[in-house]
Amino acid sequence: MNTEKDRNIIIGLAAFACAILFLIFAAAPIQQRLGLLGMGITEIGLLIIAIGGSLLLKGGWRDVFPFKKPRFDEIRGSIYIYIGVYCLTIGLSYALMYFFPRMIEVNNAVTEFFSEGGIMLFVTVSVLPGICEEMLFRGTIQSSFRRVKSTVATVLIVGALFGLFHLSVYRFVPTMILGAGLTYVMVQTGNLLYTMVLHAIHNLIGILPILLGRSPGGASALSTDPVVLVGWVLVFCSLAVLFLRPGVRRLNGIDSGGAGKVKRALFIVLCVVLILGGLVLAFIGGEQPILDRHLSVTVEEEYDDILHFEIAAAGVYQIEIVIESESVISSVLIISDQDVEVFNPGSGMSFSASAPINLDIGYYTCIITLTPPDTGEAGQADIHVSVKR
Numbered sequence: 402m403n404t405e406k407d408r409n410i411i412i413g414l415a416a417f418a419c420a421i422l423f424l425i426f427a428a429a430p431i432q433q434r435l436g437l438l439g440m441g442i443t444e445i446g447l448l449i450i451a452i453g454g455s456l457l458l459k460g461g462w463r464d465v466f467p468f469k470k471p472r473f474d475e476i477r478g479s480i481y482i483y484i485g486v487y488c489l490t491i492g493l494s495y496a497l498m499y500f501f502p503r504m505i506e507v508n509n510a511v512t513e514f515f516s517e518g519g520i521m522l523f524v525t526v527s528v529l530p531g532i533c534e535e536m537l538f539r540g541t542i543q544s545s546f547r548r549v550k551s552t553v554a555t556v557l558i559v560g561a562l563f564g565l566f567h568l569s570v571y572r573f574v575p576t577m578i579l580g581a582g583l584t585y586v587m588v589q590t591g592n593l594l595y596t597m598v599l600h601a602i603h604n605l606i607g608i609l610p611i612l613l614g615r616s617p618g619g620a621s622a623l624s625t626d627p628v629v630l631v632g633w634v635l636v637f638c639s640l641a642v643l644f645l646r647p648g649v650r651r652l653n654g655i656d657s658g659g660a661g662k663v664k665r666a667l668f669i670v671l672c673v674v675l676i677l678g679g680l681v682l683a684f685i686g687g688e689q690p691i692l693d694r695h696l697s698v699t700v701e702e703e704y705d706d707i708l709h710f711e712i713a714a715a716g717v718y719q720i721e722i723v724i725e726s727e728s729v730i731s732s733v734l735i736i737s738d739q740d741v742e743v744f745n746p747g748s749g750m751s752f753s754a755s756a757p758i759n760l761d762i763g764y765y766t767c768i769i770t771l772t773p774p775d776t777g778e779a780g781q782a783d784i785h786v787s788v789k790r
Contacts, residue, residue, distance in 0.1 A: 405548070408459075410549075412545050413454070413541065413542045413543075413545025414545070416453075416537065416542055417562050419454075421568075423447070423450065424443070428446065431443065436514075437521045437522060438525075440529075441521075441525040444529035444532075444533040447533045447534060447537050448537070451533065451536040451537035451540055452541075454542075455540065455541045458541070464544065465544045466536055466540045467591050468592065468593055468594050471592070471594065475589075475592065475595065477651055478586075478590075478650075478652040479648070480599075481645070481647050481651060482585060482645060482648035483603070483648075484644040484648075485582070485645035485648055486578055486581075486582030486645070487579075488640040489637070489641035490574075490578050491637045492635075492637030492638040492640075492641065501571060504571040522608055522612065523605070523608070527604045530600060531604065532597055532601075535596050535600050536593070538566070539559075539583060539587040539596045542559060543584060555584065556581050559581070560579075560581025560582075560584050561577055563577060563581075563583075564576045564577030564580055565577075583596040583600060585652075586599065626790055628682055631679075631682055632680065632683030632684075635676075635678065635679030635682065636675075636680055639672050639675040639676045643669070690787045690788060691710050691712065691788045692708060692786060692787060694786045694787070696769075696785075696786075697783050697784075698781070698784070699779050699781055700771045700780045701779040703771065703773065705769065705770050706769040707768055708769070709764065709766055709767075710765055711764050711765070712762055712763060712764075713762065717758070718757070718758055718759075718760050719757055719789050720735065720758050721753075721754070721789075722752075722753060722786055723753045724749070724782065725783045725784075726751055726780060726782040727750065727780070727781075728750065728773075728778075728780035729773060729774065729780035729782040730749065731749065731750070731771050731782055732747065732748030732770045734770075735766070735767045737764075737765055738763050738766075739763075743758060743765070769784060769786070
């Protein structure tokens with residue numbers, strides 16, 4: 402029995418347990434009261450846990466939190482790994498949302514929490530997690546498993562802990578995959594700088610529309626047609642493999658030469674064929690929309706645009722609303738023939754909304770209300786409304 406190895410693993414798991422307890426009993430009420438400021442305080446708390454745990458591990462500060470001069474091949478390999486992991490999370494999330502629609506509500510709730518832009522959002526959601534969470538997971542916790550000889554075991558364990566850390570059964574798989582990818586980069590490069598930057602970029606991608614002054618729009622549109630779904634899953638998973646393979650080879654220092662170049666070309670061709678096949682399924686394999694209306698209007702006075710559609714077979718339908726305008730305030734409401742409200746995403750100048758809704762057989766009305774600018778001048782609005790199976 403390796404006493405030091407067991408001791409380090411226990412310290413790493415203890416640091417993880419402390420982080421979970423901190424999130425549940427301290428961070429949650431702080432965030433509920435202080436919002437984004439509470440998020441920043443949470444990240445500082447995680448940093449303190451990371452530093453405290455590192456002091457108990459054998460080895461110096463540089464062993465637990467290694468920073469090295471970046472190397473071009475490592476940068477390129479790390480970027481490939483991240484793109485592959487990102488595509489894989491999207492593909493698997495699409496599949497999971499089909500079987501667990503509750504995931505869409507969870508994602509929308511998370512997005513709603515980050516509904517305001519500004520430097521505070523950038524710091525608390527992108528910069529601080531990139532630093533603090535990486536020092537905890539790829540620093541203290543991963544260092545506690547450094548004597549585990551199996552890279553696969555380390556990647557899976559630390560990745561799973563990172564997924565559990567987000568305290569959501571619906572977000573576990575995507576965050577576990579991201580954590581596993583970052584852990585692999587750390588194992589191969591021994592440079593915490595790479596994972597910090599990639600983690601920060603990943604979080605920045607999620608809040609970028611808000612920082613640019615656009616509505617977050619909730620979860621991505623998700624088709625309920627199995628053929629379309631399979632197509633998109635095939636596209637993103639093939640893209641993931643296309644980037645993961647060269648990423649792994651770069652970080653392992655494997656150079657394709659001779660026959661290796663032929664295999665690489667065949668691999669790329671196969672991935673491209675699968676991607677094109679997935680796109681064909683995604684765009685051609687689905688049913689025609691029940692309602693698909695594009696409007697580009699000049700609004701001089703308030704008026705309602707009324708659209709009618711019929712549902713011939715009860716089931717789950719995907720409703721998508723996209724409104725783009727710099728001055729016109731728009732609102733959307735869908736009601737049944739019994740005057741029951743079935744979809745109301747709110748109002749705004751520019752926003753998008755997408756949700757699977759269970760619709761019964763009958764007639765429905767979509768009412769789009771357009772209000773011109775207060776300046777008395779006409780405004781322009783571009784609207785897309787669709788209802789599809």
